[in-house]
Amino acid sequence: MTIHKGRGFACINYPIGMNLGGDPSQALVHSTPDGKFKVALSAIDLGQGMKSVTRQLAAETLGVPVEDVYVDTADSDTGPHDMGSFASRGTHRVGNAVIQASREARGLLLEAAAEELEVNASDLETDGKGNINVKGAPSRSIAVAETAIAAQFKQGRTISGRGIFLIPTSDVDPETGEMTPVSCFAHAAVVVDLQVDDETGEVEVLEINSAYEVGRALNPKMVEQQLIGGAWMGVSHALYETTEPYYPNRDHGPTDFNQYLMPGPGEVVNHNIAVLERPAEDAPYGGKGPGEMCANPLLPGVANAVYNAVGVRVDALPITPEKILRGIQAIGGARPQGMR
Amino acid sequence: MSSIEFRKELFADERDDDLNEVGKPTQRQDILGHVTGRSPFFDDHLFDGLLHLKCVRSSHHHANITSINTSAAETMPGVVRIIKPEDVPVNLNTMLSIIGFGKDDEALLQGRKVAYKGETIVAVVAETELQARNAVKAVQVEYEVLPHVLDVEEALKPEAPVVNATYPNNTFDYHDQYDHQKLRFGDTQKALAGADHIVEGEYQMSPIEQAPTETCGAIAAPETNDRYVCYTSTQALFFSLGISAKLLDTPSGRLHFIGGTVGGGFGGKVDSLHEPLALLGCMLTGKPVKYNFDRAEEMQVGAPRGAERWRIRDGVMNDGRIVAREFTGFFDSGAYTRLSSYAIVKGTGHLPGPYTIPNVSSNVYCVYTNRTPATAMRGFGITGVDFAIETHMDKVAEKVGMNPIELRILNAYRDGDMKAHRRLAKNCALIESCQVAAQKADWAIRPEFAAMSSLRDGGGPRAEIPQTIIDTEGRIGDRKRGAASDTAPSKNGTLSTKAASTIAPVSASQAMGQDVKNIAGKPNLMPGVMPDAPQPSPLPAVQPVAPPAPQSAPPHVPPPAPGPAPAIATPASAPSLYQPLPQSSPPPAPPADSATPPTPEAPTPISPGASPSAATPATEPYRPSEPFSRGTRRPGASPFVSGTRRR
């Protein structure tokens, strides 16, 4: 029995959003009488953080503290239309809709404040802490709460905003495939280090070093959550997961978590991540969705590392011990490809 | 222990990093609910007298149903209602009918012919889950077993059984013309013939379960005012609502969907199987009804990430430049379409991966087989082909004896490059990602590769659309008739004489007006369209194999005067097959030698200080620009979405 170490590389880009467009998202923003903001959506939070990232986007755009914003989703009676949380479209599409709605509400907030302060709205700025100040004259100030109260009870004015984001549908040329697929791309590159036991065919992933380009990390902790968890899923896809272990044969399909294999807490891999941020011009504050693409490079990264370790190309996922052992047998023993 | 670092020095001049809330590690809004067990998932809504729905499922891959006998089940304890296929008001749908893509091909309850093991035939509503399960076992379904096909390439053969009657050739119909989606860019065959090496490979992506810890489900209950409420785990609230309204033939205004707090999805909660059936059960019994997958159903009946088979053929030069790449792909859609046909278009737009390759061709097939329909999963349409491309890149690197990271950087796409789907690359960051990953792993790359940049040396000749060989092979039905057998891109194409693009290069900013433009961090940049200034290239620009266009010819012909687009017969020597339509602005990319780069339109910053004048006057009532037409009906269409691309 010999343990062989291997190192593999892979890099990818990932299109953000439903690729042919035609997938609108809407948002509504309004203020309570005392200047707390509600964002109404019908977007779905699956754990990726939809509620949280749209809350930050709304607070940023409105110019108020994040604690003063609450995202209410998803009730079809109150939340305006949204296509849904898939295709990495949430941050991009819903985020843009929330920004548009928040900008409209902000404009009305500043107009209400301008009336109270008897200045032009264009001379006002928010301090992000709940106050609206006259530019260059910080002593002339009114609280957002006070502004909202005045707007509601004195001026008879709503502080609210509507937003929609739609990339119009692109057609596809039948002969050439010409199309306008998406507006921005996320990127990733990974180096996977692992070891392969040439007697059992078992693979142990030792370390992942990666670079993920996400446009802008709108919330760095939630980006970290996605990248760590997504890369875990990528390794899981590469080595373990399938609903049909002998595809295209339908036999042996797993029906519980004892048969459907995934790495458990004992198989956690050290993952050293570098986040790069090249903002996309049409993305909310430049942020692209990191949620899907984080898994993708791990599949080929693991496959390439297995080849480097033992000289076996497993081109059919998952890379099971059986396939590795059959591969080793076919080439007459493990053939390490050399340290990298 | 894992670690994370934010490499703020990269692309720093394209960002404004002093925002108030964006970029902060703010705690999740929903976290307190999660750690106290109070987050309201769909099943966390209690109803007195809740009924449970369970389904009778096909025990065969492929069979005609000759009889369904529910009489024994009907009299069993606790059974309230048995729902048969004929009880579904509009028992045929395809998921993307909501955007007018594809033909209705799947029944909610299948009464005639089952096409996969596990297909839903009859639903039983009972007082307890156990009673429902027992009654399911008592429903007697008689079958006439049919031959089945499980392999995608077997399914393309003339003698293969017809899986899906809507698509009798076992392939999705693309553009009413072809049994596959084509991509043609340049002359792949000629470039392959001229390459120093040919590298070939075949790759198989496995079907994978999304496996969210919460299984898919929905609870429907009568609401006041003759409406129904539906608590759901869906990933797409209005998608599920629209599909339910269509299948149940009920105005969408009668449906009140509540969700948004979902125990993981990963693509597995898009299909909207539970909401319509729970609602139908509720409508037929007048009582609250829950329908959810148990774990075994989630794994074998719930749609997985589909299997994909990809073949790649690369033409590679000794120095590592890839001059041609040919793909043949097969998506295993299972018995029905769901989302696979759309994923193929997405995958096609992604080819040839993040690389600038001057000759690319691809045929991708959406194939029907007698297995559980496939659906979305994390990375949908991309994960499988990325596995193929990146494993293949490793083989290419080995073939030419190159460091695999350097090979990627050499071939990486850069700002201003033309992609195979005929749009310019922008906002690229593959090279930098490769460099940083190599650095973190202490994997040495040569200095010239460490110095390369996505921002430099793209565009110019790399922005050109090459003369392209096209073909009309693989028309719908050819394969079934035995008139076509090769699945790879044609070797007998002809030079395209297409005059102009028919595909408007729409962009979000164009559609949305100024206010979404450059909402990225630093507004005074138009990231990535062109290099800042012409610089000597350390890397020879990859040349198309077809005769290069004259250097003086711009890749994009200026748009003609507004008016009907004339059908221009472009001579074979024309530099480009592509002309932007007059009514829309193309992705801006002047030729590299253009004297004056375009002036980016002044963007509107949104961070504090956004112009209030842009806001709607307070006196103006809320008026959506386009009314949301709930409740209108068109035959065969979703009750609330108008499809413009229905074929």
Next chain:
Amino acid sequence: MAKTPVQFTLNGTHRAHFVDGGANLLDVLRREVGDLSPKYGCGQGTCGTCTVLINGEPHLSCLTLAESVEGKSLETTSGMANGPDLHPLQRIFMESFAAQCGYCTPGMLMAAKALLAGNPNPTREEVIEGISGNICRCTGYEPIIDAILQAAVELRSGRVA
């Protein structure tokens, strides 16, 4: 159908219910008692989302007969907080972003609480062992392991009630 009376304490409160023969504890807690913190994930005892503590020991409530908890003391995540004060495990899960979709979180917290009650100073391996019956599909486990280790430190230092 005949019902069986069953009495137990849940998070310190006395409860008395009539349950169907064969009913599982998960269903009874959720549907009869109205404690929704234990979640249904598989009904097969393989995912751990339904974990509750019975006399301090972690049990899979989906595989536990409701009748069998007669006279016993049950704990669930909904009873972890002391009034408005979160249990340290809850607070540290929150602070360290150890939850995404949140569906596995109540089961994880129960497993972690049982672990730390029996082993206040666990090694990383012992934490892994302690949650090895619980599946999380979002996080990749590492933030959860780290949060439990950190909570153990805080609990030992007596910073908490």
